[in-house]
Amino acid sequence: MSRIDPDRVQVILATDCGSTTTKAILIQKIDGVFRQTHRGEAPTTVEEPFADVTMGVLNAVTETQELAGRRLIDADGRIIQPASGDEGCDIYISTSSAGGGLQMMVAGVIRQMTAESAKRAALGAGAIVMDVIAANDKRRPHEQIQRIRELRPDMILVSGGVDGGTTTHVVRLAELIAPAKPRPRFGSEYTLPIIYAGNADAAPLVADVITDGFDLTVVDNLRPVLERENLGPARDAIHDLFLEHVMAHAPGYDKLIQWTDAPIMPTPGAVGNILETIARERGINVVGVDIGGATTDVFSVFDGVFNRTVSANLGMSYSISNVCAEAGMDNILRWVHIPMDARELRNRVKNKMIRPTTIPQSLEALVFEQAVAREALRLAYLQHKEFATTLKGVQRQRTVGDTFSQESSGETIVDNMALNLLVASGGVLSHAPSMRQTAMLLIDAFEPEGFTTLAKDSIFMMPHLGVLAEVHPQASVEVFERDCLIHLGAVAAAAGSGKPGQACFRYQVRGDTLEASGEMRVGDMKLYPLGLGETARVAIQPERGFDFGAGPGRAVERDVEGGTVGLILDARGRPLQVEGGVEGWVRALELYPEGSVA
Amino acid sequence: MRRWITASACLVWTTAAAAQVPGGPTGLEAVDYPWDNGTRIQLTWSLSPDDDTLLGYAVRRRLADDPQQTLIDILPPGTSAYTVPDLDPELAYLFAVTAIAQDNTESAPASTLAPVTPSVQAFDGTRLWFMVTLVLFSGAVVVFIRMARTGRDLKVRKIAGLEAVTEAVGRATEMGRSCLYVPGIQDMNDIQTIASMNVLSHVARTAAEYDAKLEVPTSKSLVMTAARETVETAFLSAGRPDAYNPDLIYYVTDEQFGFVAYAQGMMVREKPAACFYLGSFFAESLILAEMGNSIGAIQVAGTAQPAQLPFFVAACDYTLIGEEFFAASAYLSGEPDQMGSLKGQDVGKLIVAVGILAGVGGMTLAAVTGSDLIQSMVDYFTQRMLT
Known part of the structure; x- marks a missing residue:
């Protein structure tokens, strides 16, 4: 990988090798600003008969170069670097989630402490965590060994003990892994990488236990003291080993690694990276969601703390049955505003599961799919809230004033009132026939409070930009703001509850193109047009018991940005009460106008 | 002249004698106090015609077979009923009520003619509120235990x-x-x-x-x-x-x-x-x-x-x-039994807390407004419900 001078970069090529599709985007500097100009895609070629990921990459890049009129591949089938005139690119980067992505197992001493930190490190690096082994996971040692043996992870992250803390528990974890000898997915020649990020005193003892058949890497403790997490070294080690071991054994990746100017990152890790960068650069709190067919990823950055969760059984095709089982059909149908036959719906669920690529052909099918999506997103967000917590096992300082309000540690750090930007990606959100439907899906599932900007990832570009942020942060932020996100608009939602029809808040909106004022009653929703690039000043006077961030009943004034949907005023209260039916909300936002679906 | 003097002296004596012995109460009736533990008799009588000038009424009792009377209480003027406490349900009693003038002279007594024996009832009416409280407290415990046993999720605040x-x-x-x-x-x-x-x-x-x-x-x-x-x-x-x-x-x-x-x-x-x-x-x-x-x-x-x-x-x-x-x-x-007890006790504590608030609030209101109605409610609450 060559050194890059950011000032001389004019053309950037990025690819994302997904399980089914490889997507390429071309970013060019136009009038001094980086813009995403062209994109192409082709089927991924990791599996037989091709068994070479670079073939798919070249196909996707070929489509891009044809659209761009810029030669990117030379006669030998290599990406031309650096750019000169009308050919080549200055930076080539790639992410990968092909072959199921990075599958890891993590281990720690206490499930809620070092094991949880290890899980956070693995998820943050873009891995799928298959299981967490801990001293207090209520499994007998032979059960734990059996589980490790069955899992066949790509990598294991072992943590445990603060520096100078327990060594016996940590060594005991190593003694579970060593005899289990988990068989890797990539054949017998693969040496299973194990990252040890635990008590430094125990490292030599762990090295004595984990010897043959493993590749042990020791990094700094991810929990040097219980009061602080140090996930960076473990995450970096995961990325390095992902390249050296996992990618190196995947078909064609050895070539792809040589082509790229930055290490290939797991796709979710890259998405997390760009959201973390944006949150840091703008000083905001961000939640991102990527709902797929089998899984739903939720990313959040609150007060600079990044968290990612993968809800493995919540998705819109392979996992749709599980969503229905977990949420319950009644909870799904509460989002439906037209009569539906339960038996037909069950058939529809199973059909979607066995034919995952089908898309809704009727209004009824669309409404039902979006109802399922609401529940999948809601459940995924609940799981995320439970995971994204303050550190446990930390000593607390109190005063006598805390007598009756002793907050315990491990409280969620996800605060919907403090949320500034909510970003959606994934088929059901990105490809909804109407942007209003996407906005409403987000509002119903995530229940943002106060003022929140809604956006969606236009062409699932976030992975590309995540890895680009590693080599050229300026380019990634510029493209993210201008081309990646489609701003849907803003939502102003009241937190609190009241009886339907009761006064909720009064509002006044002043902007260049919009002047409005009025009163909202509990259960009301209103949409005002506020186009892309337009801003307005919204003044809200909530009634007693309702909050927009300044406290119950306190007035708030805020500038909001418009988007393709506009400004949504939401007086339904939080937590959302859906029992009264959704017809009124569907009508207020004209979510499903006649003839909108074939 | 002598006859006039004698007549005048007789009138003065008669007037003085009439002022010293007040008219007595009449129509004394004694009945067993209902719904008690057999220790009380309820007395009622008609007021003395000189009630306005009286010091009060003396209530006496004696055993039916014993002529020795015992003073039980002296009541203020205007009182025409009294509950005699601390009696033995095994014995028969006779009662007498006299009016007492300001100079402590007593009228002729109004007496009961037939002995009265206090009888024990199945339930002591003065303990009615105690029973209500008991039923509420223990009922709440029993109800919550039964709810817990049926698998109902009893929410207990996070400790x-x-x-x-x-x-x-x-x-x-x-x-x-x-x-x-x-x-x-x-x-x-x-x-x-x-x-x-x-x-x-x-x-x-x-x-x-x-x-x-x-x-x-x-x-x-x-x-x-x-x-x-x-x-x-x-x-x-x-x-x-x-x-x-x-x-x-x-x-x-x-x-x-x-x-x-x-x-x-x-x-x-x-x-x-x-x-x-x-x-x-x-x-x-x-x-x-x-x-x-x-x-x-x-x-x-x-x-x-x-x-x-x-x-x-x-x-x-x-x-x-x-x-x-x-x-x-x-x-x-x-465990369901323990959880039920815990929730039931919470209900009891809630009732006590509401009682304390109501009592304090009532007393304060009565003192501030001087309302007889509120004072009588507070009295009923403190003297009947809480005793």
């Missing part, structure tokens, strides 16, 4: 101190240090020490599951024995009987400050990562808690000693306050 036990033991495990449990300095006859054993069982079970070291110094030998049995049972139920070490549960001294000195020294030397102080504590509370704080331990305290609570709250991470401490057993076990 942070008990939730934190796993966190504290987890911290000790991660840090490779021990857990210290002090079950107070009182003996096993103290209810707080007994409650402490319930929490010790939970702590010990968690320590067994996490494979953490648990040390329990005691200041009473009997507490040591009880603690050993508790911890052994907890280790057994956690499936780790092999990890149980009785030597870690030991007697130090009965002396309050001797015990504290030992505990402090031990904390400085071994630096336990989790300290639990649950039981009855006195002056040593702050000494122990401050020491634990200085060595960086997560501390969970619990006591029903109000004077010690502020010290624990200020110096510890989590504190179980009074009732929370006693509720620990039900909270931790989740």
Whole structure:
């Protein structure tokens, strides 16, 4: 990988090798600003008969170069670097989630402490965590060994003990892994990488236990003291080993690694990276969601703390049955505003599961799919809230004033009132026939409070930009703001509850193109047009018991940005009460106008 | 002339005599007091014609077979009814009521003609409110126990101190240090020490599951024995009987400050990562808690000693306050009978709290407004409902 001078970069090529599709985007500097100009895609070629990921990459890049009129591949089938005139690119980067992505197992001493930190490190690096082994996971040692043996992870992250803390528990974890000898997915020649990020005193003892058949890497403790997490070294080690071991054994990746100017990152890790960068650069709190067919990823950055969760059984095709089982059909149908036959719906669920690529052909099918999506997103967000917590096992300082309000540690750090930007990606959100439907899906599932900007990832570009942020942060932020996100608009939602029809808040909106004022009653929703690039000043006077961030009943004034949907005023209260039916909300936002679906 | 003088003298004498002996009450009736325990008779009579000038009425009683009368009470003028208390349900009584003039002369008595015997009824009406309260309190307990047994989820407020036990033991495990449990300095006859054993069982079970070291110094030998049995049972139920070490549960001294000195020294030397102080504590509370704080331990305290609570709250991470401490057993076990009792008792406490608020509010209103109606309601509340 060559050194890059950011000032001389004019053309950037990025690819994302997904399980089914490889997507390429071309970013060019136009009038001094980086813009995403062209994109192409082709089927991924990791599996037989091709068994070479670079073939798919070249196909996707070929489509891009044809659209761009810029030669990117030379006669030998290599990406031309650096750019000169009308050919080549200055930076080539790639992410990968092909072959199921990075599958890891993590281990720690206490499930809620070092094991949880290890899980956070693995998820943050873009891995799928298959299981967490801990001293207090209520499994007998032979059960734990059996589980490790069955899992066949790509990598294991072992943590445990603060520096100078327990060594016996940590060594005991190593003694579970060593005899289990988990068989890797990539054949017998693969040496299973194990990252040890635990008590430094125990490292030599762990090295004595984990010897043959493993590749042990020791990094700094991810929990040097219980009061602080140090996930960076473990995450970096995961990325390095992902390249050296996992990618190196995947078909064609050895070539792809040589082509790229930055290490290939797991796709979710890259998405997390760009959201973390944006949150840091703008000083905001961000939640991102990527709902797929089998899984739903939720990313959040609150007060600079990044968290990612993968809800493995919540998705819109392979996992749709599980969503229905977990949420319950009644909870799904509460989002439906037209009569539906339960038996037909069950058939529809199973059909979607066995034919995952089908898309809704009727209004009824669309409404039902979006109802399922609401529940999948809601459940995924609940799981995320439970995971994204303050550190446990930390000593607390109190005063006598805390007598009756002793907050315990491990409280969620996800605060919907403090949320500034909510970003959606994934088929059901990105490809909804109407942007209003996407906005409403987000509002119903995530229940943002106060003022929140809604956006969606236009062409699932976030992975590309995540890895680009590693080599050229300026380019990634510029493209993210201008081309990646489609701003849907803003939502102003009241937190609190009241009886339907009761006064909720009064509002006044002043902007260049919009002047409005009025009163909202509990259960009301209103949409005002506020186009892309337009801003307005919204003044809200909530009634007693309702909050927009300044406290119950306190007035708030805020500038909001418009988007393709506009400004949504939401007086339904939080937590959302859906029992009264959704017809009124569907009508207020004209979510499903006649003839909108074939 | 002599006849006129004699006649005048007679008139003056007659007038003086009439002023000294007031007209007596009439129509005295005595009936058994209804719905009582056979100790009362209800008397009623018609007022004396001189009621306005009277000092009052004297009520006397005597046994039917004994001529000796006993003065029971002197009542203010205008009183025409009286409940005679403290009678024997086995005996028959006769009553007399006389009017007393300002100069203490008494009228002719109004007497009962036939003896009256107080009789015992099946239910004492004066205890009606007591019964209502009893039914409400115990009824709530019974109802909640039945609800819990049917599998209904009874919501109990989260008690942070008990939730934190796993966190504290987890911290000790991660840090490779021990857990210290002090079950107070009182003996096993103290209810707080007994409650402490319930929490010790939970702590010990968690320590067994996490494979953490648990040390329990005691200041009473009997507490040591009880603690050993508790911890052994907890280790057994956690499936780790092999990890149980009785030597870690030991007697130090009965002396309050001797015990504290030992505990402090031990904390400085071994630096336990989790300290639990649950039981009855006195002056040593702050000494122990401050020491634990200085060595960086997560501390969970619990006591029903109000004077010690502020010290624990200020110096510890989590504190179980009074009732929370006693509720620990039900909270931790989740057993239906205990949970039902806990919820039922909460209802009782709620009723008491509402009663206190109503009483204080009523008294204040009566004093401020001078309203007779409110005062009579308060009187009824304090004298009838609460007695």
